[in-house]
Amino acid sequence: MITHVKFVSIPTSDQDRALAFWTEKVGFTLMSDQPFDDSQRWIELAVGNSPTRFVLFTPEGQAERIGSFFNGALACDDVEATHRQLSARGVEFVTPPTKQHWGSFAIFRDPDGNQFVLSQR
Structure with a gap:
């Protein structure tokens, strides 16, 4: 049975800028920041006490979604x-x-x- 949304991906052109925005301005909590590939990191943020996470990431070939x-x-x-x-x-x-x-x-x-x-x- 599905229990909740695990994460939603927010397309970003600059992961450092997005990380600063979501943590410093919006108040989300950094849960994970690790290498994903040669050009991006997997950045996962906690949304309050919710089990749902925000991921600051843009899959290859998806820059138009930004x-x-x-x-x-x-x-x-x-x-x-x-x-x-x-x-x-x-x-x-x-x-x-x-x-x-x-x-x-x-x-x-x-x-x-x-x-x-x-x-x-």
Whole structure:
């Protein structure tokens, strides 16, 4: 039986820049940083207390995916508070906290232009 998503891969053009963004600005925790091949490392980040990990990696031949949107949403308890916290750390939001009939959300961008929906539980 499937229990959870093990990891999602975030395409990046600069692994060091992406690592700094996700750890220093967003607050994820580095779990693994090891060589993958001659040009990339396998960088795995913990997302809070979730068993799901983010992997900062771009598979060979997939450079066109860099800067594409992330097809999913990141959950938080309070979109407005998280928006304030991340904005203060320099995270760029393309959509400020917005309330809809189904809930609240905001959208931020990483250094490669990938966009992430932040959604209130």
